[in-house]
Amino acid sequence: MGLINLKTDLKSLRYGNDRVNGGNSGQPYITTPIPDRIGPYIGTTDFLLRGGINAVRDTAADVERLTKMFRDTKSPNGILFTAKQQLLSRTAVRTQTSSILNEGAYSPLNTLAQTGVVAFGGHLNKQGRNPSAGTGAFANNENLYDVRVTPTVANPKTNTNRLINLLDANILQSSKTNNNIILNNGPDVMTYTGGPGSNLGIGNTNIRYSKTSKTFLSQPSKNSYFNNDTWVYNSTLISKPFAPSTVPFPLLQTGPQPNSLSTPNGSKSSPEIQDFRKILRNQIGDLKQNGRTSTESGATPLAPDYQTQNYDLRTNLGQPGRRSGKSYANYTDGLSYTGVSITSPGATNLGSFQPGLDKINSVPIYRSQEASTDSNLDDLVNFRIAVIDNNEPTFKTFLHFRAFLGGMSDSYQAEWSPFRYLGRGENFYTYNGFTRTITLSWTVAAQSKQELIPMYKKLNYLASTTAPDYSPQGYMRGNIVQLTVGGYVYEQPGIITSLTYDIQDDSPWEIGIDTNGGVDDSVKQMPHIIRVSSFNFIPIQNFIPSKQSLTFSNRATEDFSTDNSVGFANAYGDQQFISLANSSGNDYPIKTIKTPEPTGGPTNFTGNAPISDNPELVF
Numbered sequence: 042m043g044l045i046n047l048k049t050d051l052k053s054l055r056y057g058n059d060r061v062n063g064g065n066s067g068q069p070y071i072t073t074p075i076p077d078r079i080g081p082y083i084g085t086t087d088f089l090l091r092g093g094i095n096a097v098r099d100t101a102a103d104v105e106r107l108t109k110m111f112r113d114t115k116s117p118n119g120i121l122f123t124a125k126q127q128l129l130s131r132t133a134v135r136t137q138t139s140s141i142l143n144e145g146a147y148s149p150l151n152t153l154a155q156t157g158v159v160a161f162g163g164h165l166n167k168q169g170r171n172p173s174a175g176t177g178a179f180a181n182n183e184n185l186y187d188v189r190v191t192p193t194v195a196n197p198k199t200n201t202n203r204l205i206n207l208l209d210a211n212i213l214q215s216s217k218t219n220n221n222i223i224l225n226n227g228p229d230v231m232t233y234t235g236g237p238g239s240n241l242g243i244g245n246t247n248i249r250y251s252k253t254s255k256t257f258l259s260q261p262s263k264n265s266y267f268n269n270d271t272w273v274y275n276s277t278l279i280s281k282p283f284a285p286s287t288v289p290f291p292l293l294q295t296g297p298q299p300n301s302l303s304t305p306n307g308s309k310s311s312p313e314i315q316d317f318r319k320i321l322r323n324q325i326g327d328l329k330q331n332g333r334t335s336t337e338s339g340a341t342p343l344a345p346d347y348q349t350q351n352y353d354l355r356t357n358l359g360q361p362g363r364r365s366g367k368s369y370a371n372y373t374d375g376l377s378y379t380g381v382s383i384t385s386p387g388a389t390n391l392g393s394f395q396p397g398l399d400k401i402n403s404v405p406i407y408r409s410q411e412a413s414t415d416s417n418l419d420d421l422v423n424f425r426i427a428v429i430d431n432n433e434p435t436f437k438t439f440l441h442f443r444a445f446l447g448g449m450s451d452s453y454q455a456e457w458s459p460f461r462y463l464g465r466g467e468n469f470y471t472y473n474g475f476t477r478t479i480t481l482s483w484t485v486a487a488q489s490k491q492e493l494i495p496m497y498k499k500l501n502y503l504a505s506t507t508a509p510d511y512s513p514q515g516y517m518r519g520n521i522v523q524l525t526v527g528g529y530v531y532e533q534p535g536i537i538t539s540l541t542y543d544i545q546d547d548s549p550w551e552i553g554i555d556t557n558g559g560v561d562d563s564v565k566q567m568p569h570i571i572r573v574s575s576f577n578f579i580p581i582q583n584f585i586p587s588k589q590s591l592t593f594s595n596r597a598t599e600d601f602s603t604d605n606s607v608g609f610a611n612a613y614g615d616q617q618f619i620s621l622a623n624s625s626g627n628d629y630p631i632k633t634i635k636t637p638e639p640t641g642g643p644t645n646f647t648g649n650a651p652i653s654d655n656p657e658l659v660f
Contacts, residue, residue: 066116070109071102096160103156111149123149130168131235131242137190137203137220143235145169207231356420357400358443383407383415386624397491401443405495406502408438412525412532414624420444423623424483426503427523427532431510437523440499447482447572449526453618454478475586477618478538479530482574493551493564500571506537524578531622534581541575544568582618590614 059066111119126147133143140146145168154172155165165172190202203219210217210225217224222233229247236246352358381400382393391413396403400417407413412425424444427437454476459468485500487493509517523532548570555561592612613629621628 067109067113068116070106070113100157100160104153107149107153107156111153119149123147126167128242132237132239133235135220135222135233135236135246138185139220141221142168148172203231352421357396357417358398381417383413383417385409386411386414394495395491397487397489399443399488399492401441402485402487402492403495404441406438406440406499408436410435410437412437412439422446422527423525424527425525427525428502428506429521429523429534431512431518431520438502440503442483442485442499444527445484445486446526447484447574449481449529450479451529451619452478452480477580477582477586479524479535479578479580481526481576481578482572483576484570484572486570487551490551490564493567493569497567500542500573503573504540504542507540521581522578524580528621528623529619530580531620531627533620534583535578536581538577538579539575540573540577543572543574545570545572580618584615584617586618587616589616 113119127142130142130144130147135143147168151165151167151172158165166174206217206219207224216226222231224231226232229249231248232245234245235242238246380393381396383391383404385391391407391409394403394405401420404418412427418441420443422444424442426440430436456474457470458473459470461468485496487496506520506522510520512518519536521534522537523534524530525532548568550568551564551566553561553564553566591610593608593610611630617627617629
């Protein structure tokens, strides 16, 4: 048997005499005998109570322990804890239900009461005289805002509402005390003792205005106007709160105002005019009446023309949810648009269609020699795909999509083959070839019922271009398309190697049910939003891919093989991988480039023949 000493005989340890000179701290407040053996304990299963039936015993022990701590005269812990809670309450934010201590007085009895009910799921208030006072929505606790600050029929605003008192004090340029809070106190919105701005509860908390000038932030009365960032009060201004709509702005000057109000320039609106467009329209009207335009000296620039410069109207995007006078509750009412026709550049009528909110999304697939430039197809960025007819290459099938573009990448790769010379360790390279791939993604979204089916018809046709086309003789043929994305790639021939349609989690679905609960045959059960991703396009360049030939300085022509001139590039070859083009041409000034005359007589270098300025690229 091993020796019994102070490290093994823990039951022989005695508490007490733990202070210097033999003093006794009286701690721990509660001692529990060490059990004789380790074994199963009855009553510890969490049934009904956390800790089982022993929770009642343990709760009683906790209450006894805390009671001894608060009453302990040998240790200051209980007194210091109580004092700290009072200081925390004093430094809290003061509300309209606060007393001297902003969160209410703390009593140790509240903590003891909470300890006694915690095992049973009880929750009492830490602060206040009554720990069991209700705090819910239907409580009648006098310390609750809804009970203390309650409007009545006789006094609907109630004099105890701090915000209303602040408004009154601000307008009257005076201060007012509300529950020991001084409102509109000089440069401060409010001032009160204690709070977060005090030092351990000593001092004041000041909430300042956003600017030191209180008059700038004063609320306007009915008879007031704005001048030099200050509200000027004048009871003789006008009988109504603000000027009539025909002359909406008072003169910007101090002193009494005349009854006739007119100011065409430099006006600032009264605070009740919330729609800035009304201000712009009035300014436009004043300028037109005075015979001035935006280009004349001293005239205010005219507001934009919302019919031609508004984004929704100019690009035919529409406003989702608008019913044009129809019922918002009836989805099948749709829109009241009439049929829209589009034409080709040669003014040939390509047909008419019933548009939805987004006219570009609604336009059907059409066949033409050139893309339509009709205003109904205007977009911020032109975006379309044309599929070249294998039987009649001068004709193309056009697919127009709204330019909800996502990521786009343009990858150029040069192929070099390594080789080594005998006796050399490093690689040397031989140039073998060049490839280019364009990858992009975009989102197609039906913003109204009329767009859903035309949208999916175009998506279906686009997907079909990855499948073969067959000649009248039955031979399989691929499909060549022309891609236009703004001016980056313009009518660029190429092939589509892959594309993916992604249906996002947040896309709603059309369920195809009318307002009577029956089947709506005009639509099908399809997602409203679909994302075209992994669209891989390999361009077929309409020039020999090579390093772009340039001429420099101000001379019209240069022999590029012996060009020793110095200066800016002023002419560019036709190696235009990035198009910088639209229907009117491109931004590469191209001039005739002289080439060397090889032995045997003069000739033009193949692929670098004279090209006129800004040619139209034709495939």
